[in-house]
Amino acid sequence: MGIDNIVDESFIINQKKLKKFGDKCNNVKIGIMGGTFDPIHYAHLATAEFIRDNYKLDKILFIPSGNPPHKKGNITNKNDRYNMVLLSTINNDDFIVSDIEIKREKSTYTIDTLKDLKQKYKNIEIYFITGSDAICDIETWKDVEGNFKLANFIAATRPGISLLKANEKIKDLKDKYDANIESVYVPSLDISSTYIREQLNKHKTIRYLVPELVQEYIYNKKLYSSGE
Numbered sequence: 001m002g003i004d005n006i007v008d009e010s011f012i013i014n015q016k017k018l019k020k021f022g023d024k025c026n027n028v029k030i031g032i033m034g035g036t037f038d039p040i041h042y043a044h045l046a047t048a049e050f051i052r053d054n055y056k057l058d059k060i061l062f063i064p065s066g067n068p069p070h071k072k073g074n075i076t077n078k079n080d081r082y083n084m085v086l087l088s089t090i091n092n093d094d095f096i097v098s099d100i101e102i103k104r105e106k107s108t109y110t111i112d113t114l115k116d117l118k119q120k121y122k123n124i125e126i127y128f129i130t131g132s133d134a135i136c137d138i139e140t141w142k143d144v145e146g147n148f149k150l151a152n153f154i155a156a157t158r159p160g161i162s163l164l165k166a167n168e169k170i171k172d173l174k175d176k177y178d179a180n181i182e183s184v185y186v187p188s189l190d191i192s193s194t195y196i197r198e199q200l201n202k203h204k205t206i207r208y209l210v211p212e213l214v215q216e217y218i219y220n221k222k223l224y225s226s227g228e
C-alpha cells in the first residue's frame with residue numbers, strides 16, 4: 001500500500017477514535033501534547049506515553065499547531081505535519097489527533113484551544129504536557145494566567161535543559177499564578193525536530209528517530225531537502 005493510502009487509512013481510524021472518545025467523554029482525564037511537530041519524533045511519542053501511564057490519563061490528544069506565531073523561520077505545510085502525526089499514532093488507541101489548530105486560519109494560541117476543548121467536551125480535566133524548555137518560556141504565551149486556570153501543566157524533563165532552572169521557574173509560576181504544574185522525570189531521549197531536519201539536510205540517517213511511516217512520508221514528499 002502506498003503512503004498516501006496509509007495516510008487516508010490513518011485519517012479514517014483517527015475519525016473513529018475521535019467519535020468513540022466524544023461519545024464516552026464524561027469525567028475523563030486527558031493529556032494534551034501540543035507541538036509544531038516539524039516533524040514529530042520518538043521523544044514526543046515516548047514522553048506522551050510515559051505521562052499517560054504515570055498519570056493514569058484516559059487519552060492523549062495530539063494537537064499539531066496550525067500557525068504557531070512563536071516559531072521563527074520556515075515551517076513545513078501544516079497538512080504534512082498533521083499527516084505525520086496521524087501516521088505516528090495509527091497503532092495506538094490511546095493516542096488521538098485533533099485538527100482543532102490545523103483548521104484555525106489565524107495564529108494558534110493554546111488559550112483558544114483550551115477554551116474550545118472545554119466547550120466541546122464537558123467534564124474533562126486537562127493535563128497539558130510540555131518539555132521543560134517550553135515551560136521556561138510559558139510567560140511569553142498569550143494569556144498565561146488563563147492557561148493555568150483551564151489546565152494542569154506537566155513539564156517533562158528534556159536533555160540539555162537544566163532541571164534546576166526548570167524547577168525554579170515552576171516554583172515561581174506556582175507562586176505568581178497559583179498554577180498547577182508538576183515537573184516529571186521522563187527517560188531521556190535527546191531528539192529534536194531541529195536535529196532531524198539537519199540530518200535530512202545533510203542527507204544523513206533519521207532511522208529510529210522517527211516512526212518508519214513518518215520516515216517514508218518524509219522521503220516520499222521530499223520534505224526537508226530529503227529528495228535533492
Ligand SMILES: Nc1ncnc2c1ncn2[C@@H]1O[C@H](COP(=O)(O)OP(=O)(O)OP(=O)(O)O)[C@@H](O)[C@H]1O
Nearest residue numbers: 034035036037043130131134158189191192193194
Ligand atoms: N526530546 C524531548 N524530550 C522532552 N520533550 C520534548 C522533546 N522534544 C520535544 N519536546 C516537547 O514537545 C513539545 C513539542 O515540541 P516541538 O514540536 O517544538 O519539537 P522540538 O523537537 O522541540 O522542535 P524544534 O527542534 O523544531 O524546536 C514541546 O513541549 C517540547 O518541549
Ligand SMILES: O=C(O)c1ccc[n+]([C@@H]2O[C@H](COP(=O)([O-])O)[C@@H](O)[C@H]2O)c1
Nearest residue numbers: 034035036065070109110111134141142
Ligand atoms: O499560546 C501561546 O502563546 C503559545 C506560545 C508558544 C507555544 N505554545 C504551545 O506550546 C506547545 C509547544 O510548542 P512548540 O513551539 O515547542 O512546538 C504547542 O502546543 C504550542 O501551541 C503556545
